[in-house]
Amino acid sequence: MRRPRLIRQLMATTLPVAMLVGSGTGIAVADPMLARNMSSYGMPGGIDTPTAEMLPDGTLGATLSWSDYARRGNVFFQALPRLTTVLRYARVDGINDYRDEGYISDRSLDLRLQVVDEQGWRPAVAVGLQDFLGTGVYSGEYIVATRNVTPAVRASVGLGWGVLAGKPRVIDVTDEGGTPNVDQWFSGGAKPFASVSWQVNDKLNLTAEYSHDRYFARYSDGNEYQQGDEPGSKFNFGASYRFGRNYEAGIYTIGGETIGAQFTIALNPRDAAFPSGLESAPAPVRPRPAPAQDPEGWSGSWAQDPTAQPAIQTALADAMADDGVRLEAMALGATQAEVRIRNRRYVSQAEAIGRTARLMTRALPPSVETFVITSTSDGVPTSSVTLRRSDVERLENTEAGRIAAASSLTDAPARVPGLVQTDDIYPRFRWSIKPYLELGIFSAEDGLTHEVGAEARASYEIMPGLIATGALRQRAFGDIGQRGPGIPGERGEYYTPEEYEANPELETTPQGVPRVRSDTRMYTGNSSPVIPELTLAWYAKATPAIYTRVTVGLLERAYGGISTEALWKPANSQLAFGAEVNRVRKRDFDQLFDFRDYEVTTGHVSAYYEFTQGFTAQLDVGRYLAGDEGATVTLTREFANGWQVGAYATKTNLSAEEFGEGSFDKGITLSIPLGWATGQATRDRVSTELRSLSRDGGSRLDVTGRLYDRVRESHTVDLYEGWGRFWR
Amino acid sequence: MSGTKRMRGIALSLALAGLAACGNTGPDEGGSGPISVLAQTAAGTIASARATRTAAPARTPQQAAAEALRVNPGPLIQVGFEGLGRTQVLALAGQNGAMRTYMTPSEEAVILRNGMLVGTRGLGRDLSVAEPGTEGLIRAGQGGRATRVMRYLSGDGLERPLQFDCTTAPGPKPGVIIETCEGHGATFQNNFLVQNGQIPVSRQWAGPGLGYVTIQTLRP
Numbered sequence: 027m028r029r030p031r032l033i034r035q036l037m038a039t040t041l042p043v044a045m046l047v048g049s050g051t052g053i054a055v056a057d058p059m060l061a062r063n064m065s066s067y068g069m070p071g072g073i074d075t076p077t078a079e080m081l082p083d084g085t086l087g088a089t090l091s092w093s094d095y096a097r098r099g100n101v102f103f104q105a106l107p108r109l110t111t112v113l114r115y116a117r118v119d120g121i122n123d124y125r126d127e128g129y130i131s132d133r134s135l136d137l138r139l140q141v142v143d144e145q146g147w148r149p150a151v152a153v154g155l156q157d158f159l160g161t162g163v164y165s166g167e168y169i170v171a172t173r174n175v176t177p178a179v180r181a182s183v184g185l186g187w188g189v190l191a192g193k194p195r196v197i198d199v200t201d202e203g204g205t206p207n208v209d210q211w212f213s214g215g216a217k218p219f220a221s222v223s224w225q226v227n228d229k230l231n232l233t234a235e236y237s238h239d240r241y242f243a244r245y246s247d248g249n250e251y252q253q254g255d256e257p258g259s260k261f262n263f264g265a266s267y268r269f270g271r272n273y274e275a276g277i278y279t280i281g282g283e284t285i286g287a288q289f290t291i292a293l294n295p296r297d298a299a300f301p302s303g304l305e306s307a308p309a310p311v312r313p314r315p316a317p318a319q320d321p322e323g324w325s326g327s328w329a330q331d332p333t334a335q336p337a338i339q340t341a342l343a344d345a346m347a348d349d350g351v352r353l354e355a356m357a358l359g360a361t362q363a364e365v366r367i368r369n370r371r372y373v374s375q376a377e378a379i380g381r382t383a384r385l386m387t388r389a390l391p392p393s394v395e396t397f398v399i400t401s402t403s404d405g406v407p408t409s410s411v412t413l414r415r416s417d418v419e420r421l422e423n424t425e426a427g428r429i430a431a432a433s434s435l436t437d438a439p440a441r442v443p444g445l446v447q448t449d450d451i452y453p454r455f456r457w458s459i460k461p462y463l464e465l466g467i468f469s470a471e472d473g474l475t476h477e478v479g480a481e482a483r484a485s486y487e488i489m490p491g492l493i494a495t496g497a498l499r500q501r502a503f504g505d506i507g508q509r510g511p512g513i514p515g516e517r518g519e520y521y522t523p524e525e526y527e528a529n530p531e532l533e534t535t536p537q538g539v540p541r542v543r544s545d546t547r548m549y550t551g552n553s554s555p556v557i558p559e560l561t562l563a564w565y566a567k568a569t570p571a572i573y574t575r576v577t578v579g580l581l582e583r584a585y586g587g588i589s590t591e592a593l594w595k596p597a598n599s600q601l602a603f604g605a606e607v608n609r610v611r612k613r614d615f616d617q618l619f620d621f622r623d624y625e626v627t628t629g630h631v632s633a634y635y636e637f638t639q640g641f642t643a644q645l646d647v648g649r650y651l652a653g654d655e656g657a658t659v660t661l662t663r664e665f666a667n668g669w670q671v672g673a674y675a676t677k678t679n680l681s682a683e684e685f686g687e688g689s690f691d692k693g694i695t696l697s698i699p700l701g702w703a704t705g706q707a708t709r710d711r712v713s714t715e716l717r718s719l720s721r722d723g724g725s726r727l728d729v730t731g732r733l734y735d736r737v738r739e740s741h742t743v744d745l746y747e748g749w750g751r752f753w754r
Numbered sequence: 755m756s757g758t759k760r761m762r763g764i765a766l767s768l769a770l771a772g773l774a775a776c777g778n779t780g781p782d783e784g785g786s787g788p789i790s791v792l793a794q795t796a797a798g799t800i801a802s803a804r805a806t807r808t809a810a811p812a813r814t815p816q817q818a819a820a821e822a823l824r825v826n827p828g829p830l831i832q833v834g835f836e837g838l839g840r841t842q843v844l845a846l847a848g849q850n851g852a853m854r855t856y857m858t859p860s861e862e863a864v865i866l867r868n869g870m871l872v873g874t875r876g877l878g879r880d881l882s883v884a885e886p887g888t889e890g891l892i893r894a895g896q897g898g899r900a901t902r903v904m905r906y907l908s909g910d911g912l913e914r915p916l917q918f919d920c921t922t923a924p925g926p927k928p929g930v931i932i933e934t935c936e937g938h939g940a941t942f943q944n945n946f947l948v949q950n951g952q953i954p955v956s957r958q959w960a961g962p963g964l965g966y967v968t969i970q971t972l973r974p
Contacts, residue, residue, distance in 0.1 A: 073898030084910070098865040193897075249938050300878030301963070307875035310848030333836075345821035350782045370782035374911065422850050423865055423873050424884055425905055426913050458777025666911030708782070750913030753882065754875065 043354030058107060058143040059150045062180070062223060063231045063266040064290045065273060066091040066102020067156070067164070068112045069138060073223030073262040073286075077182040078152035078172035080140050083107040084663075086696070087272075087673060094254035095119060095241050101694075101716065102292075103671055105663060113137040113694060113716060118163050120253035123245055134162050156189065160203030162688075163253075166190040167212050168219075178225045183218065188529060191207045191217035192238035198246045199665040201681045204689035221247035233264045233278075241280075257281025271297065293698075300705030303752060305371075308349070308381045311422040314392040314415075327361030333390075334358075334620050335446060342389040343448050349381045350707065353639070354402055354451060357444040357547045361392055364398035364442060371666040371707050373699050374748030375401055375740045376426075379411050383418050390415075396400035400438045401740035402531060404565040404731070405490030406573060407438035409597035409740040426752045435742060437570035437597045446504065447490075456483040459604065462499065466506060477504030479551070481558075491565040495730075500555045508551035508615070511544045523548060527615065533624065535722065537684040540624055542651040543585075543725045544686075548615045549583050556617035556693035558583050563676055563731050571596040573639035573733050582728040583617060585610040585651075587625075593633075593733040597741045604632040604734060606648075608727050626653055635735055636743035640664050646733075651725040654678035658724065666747040668699035668711065676724030684723065693717035786802065790913050793860055815841045819972050830972040833864055837965030838877070866895075869946070869953025871960060871967065879963020882913055883971070886918045892931050893951045897923040902935055906961055915962075918942075935959070944965075 033562045063071030063078040068089035070079035081087075081104040089100045105111050114134045144150040151169040157164035188195055193214050221235035228669040237260055241253040257280050266288075274290040317324040328334050336356045342365070343353035350371025359363040362753035363386065367398030369378035379399050386397050397418065398411040417432040448456040459482045467476035469485030479501040486494045509519025514536050526532050526548060533541045549556075561579035568574055573593045580586040587610035595602035607629035614620035632647030637643070644660040656678025664670050675692040697713040700706070738744050807917035813821075819832050829846040833856075844856035844864055851873060852859040857863045862876035869916040870889055874880045886892075902953045918937035925932040925945065933944040942959035 096772070145883050157837050294909070296909040301909045301911075302875075302878060302880035302882070302907040306861035307857055310863075311850050313850050331861065340789060370780075419850060423853065425885070425915075426882060456777070458779045460777070496870075668911065669910065748911055750882070750907055750911065753873075754878075754907065 028071070036052070052479050054635050057172075058677045059705070060141055062091045062225055063233060063264075063276065064095070064102075065269075066098065066278065066288055066289070066291075066594065067136065068098065068102045068114060069110060069136060069154075072182065072223065072233050072236045073264045074187070074239050074280065075153055075182070075219045075221050076138065076152070076156075076170050076184065077180075077221060077223075078140055078170050080104060080108060080110060080138075080151040081292070082294050082296070084538050086285050086295070086663065087290060090292040090659070091286060093280060094284050095277075095280065096253065097284075098246040100622055105671075107656060108140040108233055110138040112134075114164075116164070118243070118253055121163070121242075121248075121251040125304075128475075130163075132163055134164050136157050144173055158206055158211070160201055160205060160207060162197065162203070163194070164189055165207075165210070166472055170219075179222065180225075181220070181222045183215045185289045186219050186238065187212050187214060187216050189239055190219060190237075192213060192240045192242075193217075194240070194242050194244055196244045196246050200246070202685070202687050202689045203686075204692070205682075212387070216733075229268045230265045232504075233266070235262045235264075237261050239260055255281075256283055258283050264691075277469040285694075293704070295665045297700075298667060298702050298705075303701065303707055303751075304705040305707035307752075308384055308754070309388060311347070311384050311446075312388040313419050314387075315467070322391055323391040324393050326391075328391050328393075329358070329360040337447060338391075339446065342385060345389065345655075346382060347386045349385070351378045351382055352451070353448050354405070355445045355447045357442055357446065358369030358390075358394070358395050359444065362396040362398065362611075363394045363443070364400060364410070366400045366402050366405050366710060367443070368402050369709075369739075371709065372751070372752075373701060373707075374666070375745050375752040376749040377754050380429075380752035380754065382423075383413055385414060387418055387715070392566060402490075403736040403739070406565045406567050407440065408573075408737050409745070410436050410438045411740075411745075412436065423753050426750045431744060432750050434629050435597050435745065439570050440567050441653075446726035452487060452489050454487040455484070457482070459483075464504070464506065475504070475506045478502050478503070490515060493565075494562045497558045498555055498559040499558055501551070501553060505632055506547075506550045509547040509551075511541055511547070523615070530623065533622070535684075539677060539680060540626075540652050541732065542612070542624070542626075542722050544722050546584065549613075549617055552615075554616070554739075557619075559655055561730075565731070566732075568592075571599075573737055575731055575733055577729055577731060580613065580619075581608075581610065581731075584613055586613050586621065587726055589727060589729045591733055595741060600636045600638075600743055602634040602734060602738070604630075604634065605733075606630050606632070610651075610727060610728070626651060630658075630726075631735075634738075638743065640666075640747070642743075646726075650676070650678055650723070651727060652680070652722045654680045656680075656724060658726075662695070664747075666750065667702055668697075669702065670695070670697040672696075678724050680723040686721055686723075691721060692726050761817055773853050807947070815879055823906055823972055827855070829856075829974060831864070831866070832972055833969045834968040835964065836967065837960075837963070838878075866969070866970070867969070869949070869956060869969070870954075871958045871969070873969075874964065877964060879961065880907065880962045881964065886920075886933075888922050891922040891952075892933060892946050893948060895924065895929075895931055897921070904961060906963075910935075 038559045055209055058080045061081055065071030069076055083104055085104040089104055090099045096118045097300045098114055100112050100114045102112045116132045117129050118132050119129045123130050132565055136156045137152035138152050140152040142151050148414040151171045154168050166188030168184050168186040168190050172182040174180050191253050201553045216610055217238045219237050223231055223233045224232050240688055243251045259281045262280050264276055266274055268274045272291055273445030276288045278286050291447050339356050345352045352368040352370055355366040366380055371373055372378050380400050383397055395415050396649045397413045398410050401405045448688045462479055462481040464477040481499045483497045508523045510526030513519045557580055561577050566574050571594055575591040577589045581589055589608040591606040593604040609627050612622040612624040614622055628651055630646040632646045637644045640663055646658040649655050658674055658676040660674035662670055662672030672695040677690045694716040697711050699711045701708050768896050798880045826845050830843055834841040838867050839869040842858050844858050848855045850880040853867045855863050855865050865873040871884055873883050885903040887902055891898040899921050902920045904916045905913050908914045916938055918935035920933050920935040922931055929947055931946045931948055935942055944958045946953050947955040956969045957966055962965050
């Protein structure tokens with residue numbers, strides 16, 4: 027009886043209604059004290075100082091700020107209702123490093139936790155860590171209290187350490203960064219800061235603050251730098267203006283002399299353009315006629331007629347195709363029908379299943395009482411939802427939880443007796459030629475880079491589960507050029523492509539680490555056609571809960587070989603285990619059919635767990651591309667609408683020195699379904715990964731078709747989270 | 755008209771972006787990438803904006819109703835979507851017990867149970883399902899109190915309920931029942947013209963996204 031309880035949890039119909047309808051409708055919202063404007067560090071706050079405010083849960087956005095002190099690009103995410111995180115890329119002016127350009131490029135990460143929310147006389151209180159991975163230019167900590175004084179005026183008072191106290195920490199020039207310096211936190215003497223914000227009207231906000239930040243940096247080699255001009259006073263003033271639902275622009279002065287500007291865009295996953303989607307209404311359920319009116323249909327004698335199934339299957343397949351669902355195969359008996367479907371259109375598998383169930387009521391003779399709707403992925407069945415037809419008739423357009431409770435979810439065997447493949451589905455050849463645009467956004471060294479060209483792509487599904495895929499790219503123009511890796515010891519200098527190719531010894535770093543990713547720019551900038559991918563993949567299942575994949579060929583831009591994977595994932599289990607073994611060889615830089623000398627066996631064992639509150643966790647342990655051994659931890663927050671925001675960290679047996687800047691590999695992944703923004707029903711999404719740096723340690727093979735995400739869409743947590751769309 | 759020119763320029767460049775891609779993949783086969791999908795969406799928006807602009811002079815709802823009655827022999831309703839600013843004729847697409855699904859030619863649906871609004875589909879901010887505890891009172895033409903639950907798909911993809919406390923009372927006009935509901939800081943009022951337990955004319959609140967809809971039975 028575990029499943030109905032789980033369904034109830036996942037359907038989550040008892041969650042607060044906050045944000046159901048957006049703002050301005052007078053419907054009460056139960057978030058903690060929410061920000062009215064962003065600081066120049068991309069946090070709710072004054073101008074430079076923090077406050078105890080939060081953002082609406084799940085908010086993802088960016089604040090860009092410019093002043094003579096720095097240009098900062100801040101990506102913020104409200105990871106939990108009380109936890110705000112910021113990843114910052116800053117160009118800090120006035121500091122010279124080896125590049126001698128008068129500025130440095132710096133990455134930093136902040137966390138803020140709201141300890142208590144405002145209640146009665148008590149203010150909201152938050153603690154925060156600024157630039158807490160390693161010692162950086164912005165390192166500081168704070169405790170801050172914020173309270174509404176009047177409905178329009180809000181005041182914050184806090185105690186700051188480090189930069190916030192005007193006592194910047196000494197930056198160790200030999201440190202590779204990336205690890206928290208816990209012993210320095212909340213040390214070195216504290217000073218108070220304060221801010222007041224006045225919400226003049228819906229859009230305009232005025233802020234004044236008292237800040238000790240001196241914009242000063244100290245290094246362990248004795249160098250000291252003043253960023254910009256030393257602030258003439260401790261008072262800063264700012265104004266910000268909100269326009270539309272998602273934008274905010276602001277100007278401010280620091281110390282009376284330096285002027286800055288900033289711009290914020292904030293997206294909230296709960297704030298979809300068209301929450302229920304713009305796709306056409308589903309065909310309604312067709313109830314069965316009374317037995318007296320269709321005695322033959324009710325008797326089941328039609329099942330003896332060999333022409334019955336082909337005619338029904340064709341009609342059903344056509345109707346389903348209009349709804350973006352492919353009928354792959356069907357087993358039709360007098361009382362039970364199983365359909366195997368592939369969802370091509372909907373983010374929620376439940377919507378595909380719901381539409382299929384309704385179409386089945388319209389296509390199948392009355393004696394068929396049991397509907398088994400089996401989802402497939404890459405030709406492999408992943409799970410079966412079994413429904414009673416009378417429940418579909420009885421519960422049409424009721425609360426989605428009721429049909430969930432009346433259904434059952436089971437593992438799907440690879441074969442069932444009587445299964446007939448739909449005509450003209452296999453083999454299936456698909457091709458396209460399209461322009462492509464590649465953007466390099468977050469490279470501190472290069473700024474924004476791009477490449478534009480044409481890509482031809484083809485896939486050939488030979489039989490269910492066996493797919494050949496190929497792509498051919500021709501660059502047209504762009505400024506992502508070919509380049510060797512950085513020259514060790516000469517930061518900011520790179521090998522030329524010719525130098526790098528001429529000397530095979532350079533493909534290993536002086537510390538003895540093979541260059542598996544740090545020479546990735548050698549694969550770019552080809553003016554002749556390249557083959558990013560050319561593979562043959564075979565998906566299958568060994569038992570009803572064990573899935574397998576074998577992929578051979580040119581697996582990714584830099585590696586070719588064979589990749590094998592197995593995954594244990596019962597349909598009703600929140601837990602899954604997987605194993606992957608790859609034998610790959612490094613591809614030549616021309617990205618055609620030649621290989622280089624480096625060859626490696628990599629592999630992982632993985633454990634996956636889906637929590638019911640929208641979090642998934644993944645642990646991978648194994649050997650990485652450079653032959654280093656270690657583990658990756660990934661935590662992802664997911665919404666039923668398909669939003670995913672995740673963070674991962676990889677630590678291997680490479681030392682911080684062998685790894686280089688950043689000490690270990692870490693990054694953030696973002697994925698937003700396009701339908702969330704446009705309202706159109708599509709499975710396309712915009713995805714990006716923010717990696718701290720492209721390094722050799724902790725790198726994995728970038729093979730497409732990994733099993734877990736493909737399989738779990740129709741499994742317990744993911745399926746039921748999206749079940750609200752069953753009757754959509 | 756520089757605005758029109760610019761619009762044409764945008765449309766042209768979007769069309770080029772669309773034409774530049776070719777192949778035999780269908781719209782659902784993915785991989786089309788964000789740029790082309792956004793281009794298609796934008797192009798569609800422009801095209802529909804233009805279509806509206808160049809359309810023949812709008813017919814009155816009465817003319818539209820008369821024509822629909824002439825062309826379509828089946829049950830028809832006319833619905834004014836106040837939040838969307840349009841009035842449309844919907845034809846019966848299916849009936850399951852007392853629940854009837856009516857659809858527009860572009861497959862947007864309004865679902866009614868003997869005239870009570872149960873749900874909408876395809877409008878972007880749909881009502882998933884209404885559970886009006888007041889239904890019996892309204893049909894009986896009685897005053898009283900009951901709870902009304904309205905369920906919606908929220909932006910994050912979950913179906914969420916809004917619960918309202920409602921009272922029913924006869925309206926100023928004979929045969930009209932007024933249902934007044936309150937909850938979550940919002941209030942709304944539904945008006946029903948009740949005749950023999952049927953509701954030929956009504957104005958009902960569909961939700962915070964859609965606002966009120968007026969429903970008129972053209973042919974039962």
